[in-house]
Amino acid sequence: MSDRMERTCPVCRASASDADAFLDERVDPSTLDSFSFASRKEPEFFNYRMVRCRKCDVVYVDRPPSQQALAQAYHEADFDSVEEANDAATAYLRELAPALRRVERNSALEIGTGTGVLLEGLVERGFARVVGIEPSPAAIAAAPANRRAWIREGIFQEHDYEPASFDLVCCFMTLEHVREPLEIAESVLRLLKPGGAFVTVTHDYRSAVNRLLGRRSPIIDIEHMQLFSQSSIAALLGNAGYVDVAVKPFVNRYAISYWTRLLPLNSAMKQGAMRLLSSSGLGRLKASFNVGNTVAVGYRPHESKGTDA
């Protein structure tokens, strides 16, 4: 852990002295297996120390592991949830509707594309060219053959793409995981055509469900380098230069068995519940809940100042 350098606020660059304690560190290295870094899995409730910025309201790990260590962890992460990825994509496509009415449908990029299921939905909605970037080979291996050509393995890097070449860039449940969300938002702005949209989905640590669960919330997780509220995700997009920023709660629809897996029960209770759901068939029913996520959209201005530099 010697590579863990103190950082400034990842949203507004205020110093760590402008932040208050939010959560003490709780790390048990012996239990950190590769499943810890899969994007949807049983919650583990381990976390690095987190502080809350008084200027912009984001909660962040003030001494994060290196970008390289994070990239390696994601490279090794297993992918265990094709059905959940499909359910999530259905919800994302619904939330994308307002942005899709505003943008051209020539080209779209998804950062953290998983199996590329969202890309398929975008093609069905008329996008001529779709690209996804995904660090986990296991997720890509779970993608159907028809999507493989759209998916690039690796982490998002601006120089891999043409400036001003996308109408839409999506980044869902990924901005918590990266070290520099502001740099990513700024890079995406430069990759968007003027008028193009950047759409994100993030956890909302201030939502009722996450406040209720406290340390037992699935958002309290070793893999989260920052946690947003509605105001801090809006601040991120505003600071990066987006206009017409809009933020609202996001409703997920998943199978009951998936929600049960996320509940903060002990594993014997959870296994009993899962067996009951499985034998009764109830576990396959889909249900919608607001689990405390936020969808945010911002647009690249038509007259941008200095963003092409």
Ligand SMILES: [Zn+2]
């Ligand atoms: Zn801040």
